[in-house]
Amino acid sequence: MGETKELICILSSSDWIQVSAILVNVGLTIWIVIVLQNKLTNRRSLKDYVIEEIKGFRQEYRIFFNNLCSNKAQSQTVLSWFKLMNIQITDLMEIVDKQYNIDKNTLAPFQNDLRKLITENEDFIKCFKHTHIKFSAVSQSSIIKFQQQNYHLFNKMIVLINKSK
Amino acid sequence: MLTINIKNDFSAYPGLRHCNLSDNSGEHFYHELLNKKFKEAYEKNDRLTVILDGTDGYAPSFIDEAFGNLIYDYSLDIVKKYLIIISTEEPIWIQALEKDTYPKWEERRKGGMNPIVTMEHEPWFRFVNGSIEQNQWEKPRN
Numbered sequence: 001m002g003e004t005k006e007l008i009c010i011l012s013s014s015d016w017i018q019v020s021a022i023l024v025n026v027g028l029t030i031w032i033v034i035v036l037q038n039k040l041t042n043r044r045s046l047k048d049y050v051i052e053e054i055k056g057f058r059q060e061y062r063i064f065f066n067n068l069c070s071n072k073a074q075s076q077t078v079l080s081w082f083k084l085m086n087i088q089i090t091d092l093m094e095i096v097d098k099q100y101n102i103d104k105n106t107l108a109p110f111q112n113d114l115r116k117l118i119t120e121n122e123d124f125i126k127c128f129k130h131t132h133i134k135f136s137a138v139s140q141s142s143i144i145k146f147q148q149q150n151y152h153l154f155n156k157m158i159v160l161i162n163k164s165k
Numbered sequence: 166m167l168t169i170n171i172k173n174d175f176s177a178y179p180g181l182r183h184c185n186l187s188d189n190s191g192e193h194f195y196h197e198l199l200n201k202k203f204k205e206a207y208e209k210n211d212r213l214t215v216i217l218d219g220t221d222g223y224a225p226s227f228i229d230e231a232f233g234n235l236i237y238d239y240s241l242d243i244v245k246k247y248l249i250i251i252s253t254e255e256p257i258w259i260q261a262l263e264k265d266t267y268p269k270w271e272e273r274r275k276g277g278m279n280p281i282v283t284m285e286h287e288p289w290f291r292f293v294n295g296s297i298e299q300n301q302w303e304k305p306r307n
Binding site: 076079080081082083084086087090111112115116119120128129 | 178254255
């Protein structure tokens, strides 16, 4: 105890400045480690969550396209499926727009154009009153073309989210 | 305020565009409900609220046919003044109507390109020369 008192008396004003600088640095380091790291972790966690959701949508559409092209899709469930997907995508895109400043209409072709493409398709209309929808080769090729033109949008979103701060 | 809740007042499972394509079509909804209720709203100087929420989902053609016919019979200005659409589940329908259906059917009205009906309907209302007239304006084409 006596030694500490002596040490305090020996310290000059420049030493005090150095001690204060060390204390500030220590405080700053602790703040960075605790607060910033937490923020970064949270940010990363949110990104991971959003990306997983997008991957989930991509998978849902993949299954949907497979069912359409293998004539397994049921006319009664198509409209409700579109509605459900649209609600889920709209919700997620609100977050994506606010958090990462990414256009919330990025997946609009899947939300709007695809629904129009399918529900106004001649084969769909013909089969609407029946259980299963049978798509002709021409219809299937228009569905495949849609996939080719728009599937990259899911990857584009994942890249944009990863790139964003 | 007058209200149509499509799920409760029409069907939880709306169909496609025309009556000859599916049950509960946009054409059917228009002639069964929307045309008459809208006329009532207009005459009472009230607004008609149409609630889209709660159904199993819509085909874009259902929405286009139902509300497009309304534009054709009453004009864009009148529809905008007396109609409120609520679609909290899928706000996209409101955007689609405003961006696509309304201008397209207003053009169609001005150009005199008649709507298509695929079954006989009871005489319905249309705004003609400043007043509402009732007639069987269209008949199914063979």
